[in-house]
Amino acid sequence: MVTNVCQLTLTNRTLVPHHMKTRRLFFRALSLVLLGCWLACAPIAQAKTVLTLEQAIATALSQSPVLGASRYEMSAASAATRSATGRLWPQLDAYAGYQRLSDPAAVAPIKTPVFSRDQYRTGINLKIPIYHGGRLRGLTAIADIEKAIAKTNFEFKAQDLVSNVTNVFNLILYLKALRHAQQETLAALRKARDDAALKLKVGRIAPVDLMQLDTQVATQEQALIKTREAERRTRQSLAMLLGWEPRREPDAQGTLTPAQIDLSGEDVARMIEDRPDVRRARNEVRKAEAAVKIARGAHLPSLDLVGDYGRRAGSGLEGNEEVWSAGVSLTLNLFSGGTISSQVREAKHRLMAARENLRATRLRAQAEVLQAVSSLKEAEHRLILARTAKKTAAESYRIEELRYKTGAGTVTDVLLAQAAWLNAQTSELAAIYDHQAAAVSYRLATGKINASYSRWRKNLHKKVLER
16 A cells, blocks of 8 residues: 555656746745845844044044035135136137128128128137236135135034044943943842842741842843943944944943043133134134125226137138237226125125124133033032942942841842942942033033044145145
């Protein structure tokens, strides 16, 4: 019976048509190809990149798309400056044309003119600007000022980027330290929970004590998850600042420590004037002043030297003659319906607005410096208080834990002391982070944050000038 079944199976296989076998092989091959494509296109897990603060700042300054756009704006401003300067030079244009007239006309003014309905002309025009009421040089001055504005915009964005990278980097260090503290607390809670379970078996504690420990363990686990996810989101923010894909999630190397900063002997007034936003506001005033001069120059005449050299011809290139001309062109606006006067008033009002913006920028800079100094002092006092509270909380937790082990204390007292100790650790870490953030704000407000990228900035400006 078994033999018959085997024979039947073999017989059925031999009866499978050839085109069905080919189809099966085709689908198997297609499946293998699709599987290979999926494996090739699947995202490859990348090793986590660990950076120091200096490496993070250097990477951001070289790869950030925000600064990349600002660099192109600087290059565009340089090109605009060359374009404006070129208007002061002679202008030479070639021309060619053809006309079909209704009646024959002289091709060229010669003694025996040739008349033709077809008129061909070709030649070169020359125009040399002599005097344009200062408008051409005013446009060149504005182009130079806009180039300086583009440079200050780049420096402002670079300083802002450095401060953001520093703050996010320090926030990662803060969250990492907080996560380690929470992990230690969770490990201690789990150990206390295991000890309580043993005591419950021998009847030394009440079941509610174990329930309190279970609740505290679950709460601490949730706090740890929250900190871990916050750290991950912060690493993604750092990747974005560096110009990387957020999924790379770079890690920060180092330890969060209080900032070292000396507030004595600082020439704050000079530092404020050196800030890029203040320099940009001053350049905006200069630009507005140049615009007023240009607007007033429209009342003045324009004087140019003009010349023309070319050839004229008729049908079949008959009467091909050389022609040329040279002279002086003078134009002066006599009546514009009040347009020029309105443009002058507009330019004057924009100048007054630029001056007010400069004053507002200086006031804002002074306020930022004063607020940064105040934040630094507050953070220093809070750090001293947090360290004192941490020592007190650590000693209280040690005492309560010892009392609980000897049977003189309760689980509630231990949990309260442990929570106070964790809060003290968190407060100290937060005070250190706030102190670092206040120091970054002070360096940004006074322009001292330039030291973080001065060497890189010099190399960049050389590259921009070479373009």
